[in-house]
Amino acid sequence: MFRLPLLQRSLVFTERRFIGHFANIMSEAIEDRLAKKIPAKKAQKNSYKPRYESRKRANYNVPQTEEAAKRACPENFVRIKRKKSVIMLGYSGKNYFGMQRNEGVKTVEEELLAAMLKHKWITDEAYNMPQSISFQRAARTDKGVSAIRQLVSLKLPLELNVAALNEDLPKEIRVFAVKVVTQGFNSKNDCFARTYTYTLPTIAFSNHADTEAKMETYRVPVDVLQRLRCLLKMFEGSKNYYNFTIKKGFFDPSANRYIMSFTCDDPFVVDGVEFTVIRVKGQSFMMHQIRKMVGLTLSILRGHSETKILETAFSDTRLYIPRAPGLGLVLDTLHYDRYNKRYGNDGIHSPLLWDEYEEEIQKFIREEVYPIITETEIKEKPFLEWLEYLSEHDFSGKSPEENEDNENEECEDEPVKPGKSQDVA
Numbered sequence: 001m002f003r004l005p006l007l008q009r010s011l012v013f014t015e016r017r018f019i020g021h022f023a024n025i026m027s028e029a030i031e032d033r034l035a036k037k038i039p040a041k042k043a044q045k046n047s048y049k050p051r052y053e054s055r056k057r058a059n060y061n062v063p064q065t066e067e068a069a070k071r072a073c074p075e076n077f078v079r080i081k082r083k084k085s086v087i088m089l090g091y092s093g094k095n096y097f098g099m100q101r102n103e104g105v106k107t108v109e110e111e112l113l114a115a116m117l118k119h120k121w122i123t124d125e126a127y128n129m130p131q132s133i134s135f136q137r138a139a140r141t142d143k144g145v146s147a148i149r150q151l152v153s154l155k156l157p158l159e160l161n162v163a164a165l166n167e168d169l170p171k172e173i174r175v176f177a178v179k180v181v182t183q184g185f186n187s188k189n190d191c192f193a194r195t196y197t198y199t200l201p202t203i204a205f206s207n208h209a210d211t212e213a214k215m216e217t218y219r220v221p222v223d224v225l226q227r228l229r230c231l232l233k234m235f236e237g238s239k240n241y242y243n244f245t246i247k248k249g250f251f252d253p254s255a256n257r258y259i260m261s262f263t264c265d266d267p268f269v270v271d272g273v274e275f276t277v278i279r280v281k282g283q284s285f286m287m288h289q290i291r292k293m294v295g296l297t298l299s300i301l302r303g304h305s306e307t308k309i310l311e312t313a314f315s316d317t318r319l320y321i322p323r324a325p326g327l328g329l330v331l332d333t334l335h336y337d338r339y340n341k342r343y344g345n346d347g348i349h350s351p352l353l354w355d356e357y358e359e360e361i362q363k364f365i366r367e368e369v370y371p372i373i374t375e376t377e378i379k380e381k382p383f384l385e386w387l388e389y390l391s392e393h394d395f396s397g398k399s400p401e402e403n404e405d406n407e408n409e410e411c412e413d414e415p416v417k418p419g420k421s422q423d424v425a
Contacts, residue, residue: 084134085155085156085178086151086181088179088357090149090173091174092372093143093144095172096144097143121160133155133156135154137151138191138334144327148331148333148361149361156178158180162175177354181343182343191334192339193283194334195279197278197329198291199374200276201273201275201383202219203387207302215381220267228264241314243321244292245286245288246287255286258282258283259282260283261280262280263278264279265279275374292321298390305395327376327382327383336352
């Protein structure tokens, strides 16, 4: 009886002793673990830099790599403020392969970009990649086609010297004015309509059976001029012009174009040769469209085709329409009626009208555009050569010039989207 309590007390003492020893071991292990872990956390905390902490306060230095050093701006760098602007220019296209830049050939756009780079209107990057400054031409004219009031929209500095730029441009290219426009302006998509002129000798209106008609002595009769105007009138309105361009089908929506007016001026005489000017105004034009419109009209007027071929040309029957020479075609005016109505009198922007520059424009026309057309026609007679080809043209078979187009010239632009227009006449 007496030994049992002693035994129990001994067991309790031993158990307490064991527990105390185990606790000491665990305590030492935890302390040892914490001693190793806390310095690591402190080191990690010291190396952490808050994302938005002030660099100056944190004494932070950006690591300078070789690439970063190349991108670093020089100490004398000055950022030039640029605004969306338009350049209004004219050019004689006889010696150029169109307006649009095209590697390996002489274009108006290449001459313009090179001159702007020289006068620091644009940077090297913009010269190599014009889309970086929102560069956009209003109309992409074909090879040999001239322009009087062509527009280009892009981002430019505010301080510009137009006269100095013109000194470094060829004489057949002239910048008339620069205007600031809205930030979202696009010279192609915001263009409401375009007016082209086509200058040609009136000998083109003579009947093909009249073999004695000479360019120097021919004067167009009033009744022939009246019939011409009636034929031109038949093109007005919305019609399917897939036969008047290349690489389009009848069911292509972009082949539908709206012609507002198609007229012919009274004749005039230059060095004994009678000329006239045909004017066409439309929302937009496709590649070769106007020249084929003129070509088909002359084919009917000269007696090579009947008037009913016009109905066939607008139908789903494929015709290969003759294309008149490009020398006489001129982009005359770009119309921005909607833009002018909305922004022209807002007190910030000026309307895209060029009345104040008309004297300079007319001087350029008299010296560089129309003389080139008339003198070339009188001396080289390219239109007479084309009239000989016209008499043998086969509307049912593809002509040599069509094959040449498919091999050498740029493709037609993308389909017209709703609310937008484009032009490559």
